[in-house]
Amino acid sequence: MSFSILIVDDSLPMRGVLKKTFRAAGYGGASFLEAEDGQQALEMLKGNWIDIVITDFNMPIMNGLEMIQKMKEHDLFKNIPVVVVTTEGSQEKIDEFIEQGASGYIKKPFTPEQIKELLIQLLGESTDEEEIDTAGDQFDF
Amino acid sequence: MKKRLIQQVTNSIFEVMETMFFLTVEEQQKSDPPLQAQPVSEEIKACSIKFSGSFSGTIFLEIPMELLKTMTENFMGQDLSPLSEEYMEGTLKEALNMIAGNTLTQIDKTSYMGLGIPDITTITSPEDVDETAIFNTENGTITAHIKLNEPEQ
Numbered sequence: 001m002s003f004s005i006l007i008v009d010d011s012l013p014m015r016g017v018l019k020k021t022f023r024a025a026g027y028g029g030a031s032f033l034e035a036e037d038g039q040q041a042l043e044m045l046k047g048n049w050i051d052i053v054i055t056d057f058n059m060p061i062m063n064g065l066e067m068i069q070k071m072k073e074h075d076l077f078k079n080i081p082v083v084v085v086t087t088e089g090s091q092e093k094i095d096e097f098i099e100q101g102a103s104g105y106i107k108k109p110f111t112p113e114q115i116k117e118l119l120i121q122l123l124g125e126s127t128d129e130e131e132i133d134t135a136g137d138q139f140d141f
Numbered sequence: 142m143k144k145r146l147i148q149q150v151t152n153s154i155f156e157v158m159e160t161m162f163f164l165t166v167e168e169q170q171k172s173d174p175p176l177q178a179q180p181v182s183e184e185i186k187a188c189s190i191k192f193s194g195s196f197s198g199t200i201f202l203e204i205p206m207e208l209l210k211t212m213t214e215n216f217m218g219q220d221l222s223p224l225s226e227e228y229m230e231g232t233l234k235e236a237l238n239m240i241a242g243n244t245l246t247q248i249d250k251t252s253y254m255g256l257g258i259p260d261i262t263t264i265t266s267p268e269d270v271d272e273t274a275i276f277n278t279e280n281g282t283i284t285a286h287i288k289l290n291e292p293e294q
Binding site: 060 | 156157160161213216217218227228231232234235238239241242243245246249250252253254256257258
């Protein structure tokens with residue numbers, strides 16, 4: 001089964017790095033949608049089937065935490081798992097993410113293994129193994 | 142606090158540059174002979190990020206374009222020529238974001254320090270900030286500054 005993954009980050013290079021990391025983690029067949037902030041992500045959720053949302057916290061217009069809160073208020077979005085990928089590392093902030101409904105948390109810098117472990121936990125094992133590295137990407141941090 | 146903060150910025154630069162950008166960096170010591178001046182034509186990109194919490198201030202990062210190009214390609218894991226300015230500025234902002242986040246988490250693991258959004262700025266003079274650290278790499282010099290705000294009365 002291929003997954004549909006929504007990546008929410010205001011950094012263009014970071015969105016690219018996350019996509020590469022998902023491919024390296026075995027989710028090469030997933031389809032990716034990208035949003036630059038929480039507001040844009042909510043709009044995308046309305047028109048697309050999304051299996052999981054991967055979001056930064058610190059973004060202009062609407063941050064990751066506000067986006068999670070909005071998703072939890074919406075019947076169709078409240079059960080979509082959300083993983084926060086951010087530099088914010090204080091225990092207080094991590095607790096707040098989880099309390100507000102985040103399904104998981106990954107701190108930058110991250111490894112493909114950390115991403116894979118969390119995605120398997122949330123989505124199950126990927127069947128996209130044959131599609132790993134189809135773009136010939138070298139990516140192993 | 143200023144010395145502790147710039148030391149932690151230094152540690153975070155080592156970690157982020159090596160882990161995410163595959164760059165070996167070496168801090169320039171005050172006893173080192175001064176570097177040769179950068180070529181006049183060399184363009185340097187600068188970025189700043191504000192933080193607030195039990196204390197507040199700004200962290201600045203300055204990187205020559207040539208080094209930024211290498212960092213962007215290392216970050217993305219591929220040759221991206223021709224590389225757009227948007228990509229390079231995005232890489233600079235993300236590098237500073239990670240350095241600042243890492244720094245503040247290490248300074249205070251328990252309470253939350255708010256981070257702003259990184260902004261592209263102009264180069265800052267060391268005279269205008271509290272502390273400066275300079276790092277050598279094979280592709281150029283990285284400069285980091287910190288400036289703390291005065292506590293409110």
